[in-house]
Amino acid sequence: MAADAAGLVVETSHLTKIYQDRQIALNDLTLGIEPGAVLGLLGPNGAGKTTFLRLVLGLHSPTAGWCQVFGRRMHPNAADVRRRIGYIPTNPQFPRGMSPIEYLDYMGRLFGMTRETRKPKLAKLIRAVDLLPQSGQPISNFTPGMTARLAVAASLINDPDLLIWDEPTHGLDVEARRGMLELIKTLAAEKTMILSSHNLSDVDEVCNHAAVLNKGHLIFHGTLQDLKGKIRKNHYELDLEGDQKSIAKSVQQVKGMKEVISAGLRHRRLELKLTDDVSNTGVLAMVFQTLFDNKVTLVTVRSIGMQTETAYLDLVGKEEQRGFARLYQPQAEAA
Amino acid sequence: MDATTTAAPPAPRFNPLLPYFAVFRTDLRLTVQSWVFRLWVLVSVVAAVGYGLYKFGIHREVGLVQSASEHTGVLLRSVGLVTLAFVSLLALSGVSGERGSVADSVLSRGISRHQYFLAKWHARTLVLLGAFAVLAAVVLTAYHFLLEPDVTLGGGVAATLVALAVLAAVIAWGVTVGALANGTVIGITLFWLALFGAIFLLSFLPDPFPSPVRAVTQMRSVLRGNYDPTEVAKLAGLFLTVALAGAAVGLVGYSRKDV
Numbered sequence: 337m338a339a340d341a342a343g344l345v346v347e348t349s350h351l352t353k354i355y356q357d358r359q360i361a362l363n364d365l366t367l368g369i370e371p372g373a374v375l376g377l378l379g380p381n382g383a384g385k386t387t388f389l390r391l392v393l394g395l396h397s398p399t400a401g402w403c404q405v406f407g408r409r410m411h412p413n414a415a416d417v418r419r420r421i422g423y424i425p426t427n428p429q430f431p432r433g434m435s436p437i438e439y440l441d442y443m444g445r446l447f448g449m450t451r452e453t454r455k456p457k458l459a460k461l462i463r464a465v466d467l468l469p470q471s472g473q474p475i476s477n478f479t480p481g482m483t484a485r486l487a488v489a490a491s492l493i494n495d496p497d498l499l500i501w502d503e504p505t506h507g508l509d510v511e512a513r514r515g516m517l518e519l520i521k522t523l524a525a526e527k528t529m530i531l532s533s534h535n536l537s538d539v540d541e542v543c544n545h546a547a548v549l550n551k552g553h554l555i556f557h558g559t560l561q562d563l564k565g566k567i568r569k570n571h572y573e574l575d576l577e578g579d580q581k582s583i584a585k586s587v588q589q590v591k592g593m594k595e596v597i598s599a600g601l602r603h604r605r606l607e608l609k610l611t612d613d614v615s616n617t618g619v620l621a622m623v624f625q626t627l628f629d630n631k632v633t634l635v636t637v638r639s640i641g642m643q644t645e646t647a648y649l650d651l652v653g654k655e656e657q658r659g660f661a662r663l664y665q666p667q668a669e670a671a
Numbered sequence: 672m673d674a675t676t677t678a679a680p681p682a683p684r685f686n687p688l689l690p691y692f693a694v695f696r697t698d699l700r701l702t703v704q705s706w707v708f709r710l711w712v713l714v715s716v717v718a719a720v721g722y723g724l725y726k727f728g729i730h731r732e733v734g735l736v737q738s739a740s741e742h743t744g745v746l747l748r749s750v751g752l753v754t755l756a757f758v759s760l761l762a763l764s765g766v767s768g769e770r771g772s773v774a775d776s777v778l779s780r781g782i783s784r785h786q787y788f789l790a791k792w793h794a795r796t797l798v799l800l801g802a803f804a805v806l807a808a809v810v811l812t813a814y815h816f817l818l819e820p821d822v823t824l825g826g827g828v829a830a831t832l833v834a835l836a837v838l839a840a841v842i843a844w845g846v847t848v849g850a851l852a853n854g855t856v857i858g859i860t861l862f863w864l865a866l867f868g869a870i871f872l873l874s875f876l877p878d879p880f881p882s883p884v885r886a887v888t889q890m891r892s893v894l895r896g897n898y899d900p901t902e903v904a905k906l907a908g909l910f911l912t913v914a915l916a917g918a919a920v921g922l923v924g925y926s927r928k929d930v
């Protein structure tokens with residue numbers, strides 16, 4: 337990992353962006369991104385995700401506060417810092433009339449890469465993103481999947497230490513999306529990444545940290561586990577097999593346990609809600625023992641819902657309800 | 672020291688001027704390929720050829736002497752406003768035409784705003800002034816041979832230099848307005864209002880003050896070689912200073928602007 341020794345890759349302090357005194361896009365955002373983190377940037381439309389990314393890249397100047405990348409303050413002329421960043425905007429557009437080879441060569445020259453380093457790198461990337469047959473064709477004829485692959489190649493041409501990808505799976509079909517997620521997992525082993533996404537299952541799959549923005553305000557920043565920890569954990573579904581009477585009897589016994597809040601049976605599927613006061617493993621052990629005693633077989637057991645999505649919606653919902661309270665505890669949730 | 676210590680990987684080699692030349696070269700190509708540029712060249716060539724052939728016919732067939740210097744001046748007056756309109760549109764679209772994620776994909780790389788602005792300004796200046804210089808040279812040469820040859824070399828060079836200096840000022844301010852305006856349409860509207868408004872207002876000024884109409888009228892005598900080189904140098908210097916001032920405003924303003 338080529339991050340600065342013991343330093344944060346990205347650090348912001350009270351970062352605020354107000355457009356023309358009319359729109360508060362980002363409000364007092366303070367966070368740090370450690371080397372090796374894969375940060376999922378979440379939030380509804382207009383939450384300030386793209387504004388945050390543009391401030392990190394130095395495409396926008398902050399109205400107040402500051403943003404440092406690799407220990408250096410970001411501003412529109414910080415070209416040397418941007419040499420260490422690979423960026424993919426949402427719906428990447430390309431200069432007209434260029435082929436992938438010309439475009440990547442242009443990108444390499446924009447990073448100041450000499451011919452000796454640029455040419456072999458672009459050839460390797462075109463092969464890696466599977467655009468070899470189309471390498472001489474105009475980009476304007478490309479499908480969204482091919483365009484996304486080319487944008488990936490462009491973001492990697494300078495061998496960056498930090499990757500900033502704004503909705504990288506946006507508009508991709510299932511196969512292309514899967515390929516993109518696998519690529520992110522591979523790159524995450526050696527790079528620090530910031531991924532802005534609306535797709536929470538993508539974030540759940542590839543990220544280890546999350547930052548949640550709502551109306552320009554950072555309402556959560558921490559590990560994905562911490563985010564999931566903010567929701568009720570003890571909610572399970574158990575698919576059962578066995579005699580109907582035995583199943584009904586065991587459900588009655590489970591309902592009788594004081595640690596069980598509710599136990600509902602529907603078509604041999606038991607929905608179980610446990611209290612938060614005790615260890616879930618102990619209660620589940622008792623439930624399994626009850627099932628065993630009644631000769632009921634357990635087919636599957638799973639935690640209810642998509643936890644990241646639930647946690648995210650919980651957070652946004654709570655933030656909406658806080659009203660004036662958020663004025664007095666601005667960093668309470670984000671800590 | 673351990674002899675088996677692995678050598679550190681070579682540091683990546685960066686040429687700090689490459690980003691500037693990358694944008695410069697790409698913009699040269701894009702400008703020449705743009706339909707506005709091609710239309711401007713086409714309109715100028717058609718006007719020059721049509722007018723020249725018409726006067727050539729009168730000169731040869733009817734036998735009325737047609738002065739090359741006079742008709743070059745008339746041609747310049749006729750296509751001058753059209754040229755200014757096209758040149759300012761091309762200059763203004765240099766930066767403002769590359770907005771959104773196209774600009775993102777360039778400015779998010781290893782290029783500073785200063786380099787980007789300078790590359791755009793230099794590329795547009797080179798293409799537009801180069802094209803104008805070639806057109807002017809061709810027209811002056813052709814009219815010299817087709818009509819009454821009263822244009823001197825010195826006069827032709829002096830007139831072309833002043834026109835190039837005026838265009839350089841228009842291009843510099845056009846690129847600057849394009850870089851600082853929030854949209855191409857609003858930018859070109861404001862720029863044309865300022866440019867043609869200034870020409871219109873200046874044409875009302877009395878004799879000692881500069882008037883574009885009088886300047887174009889005087890072009891005839893300049894082409895004949897009746898000019899003061901110091902005055903020509905002063906005029907060219909004035910417009911070049913205006914161009915540099917425009918570029919400086921754009922350079923500072925664009926380096927602080929959100930894209």
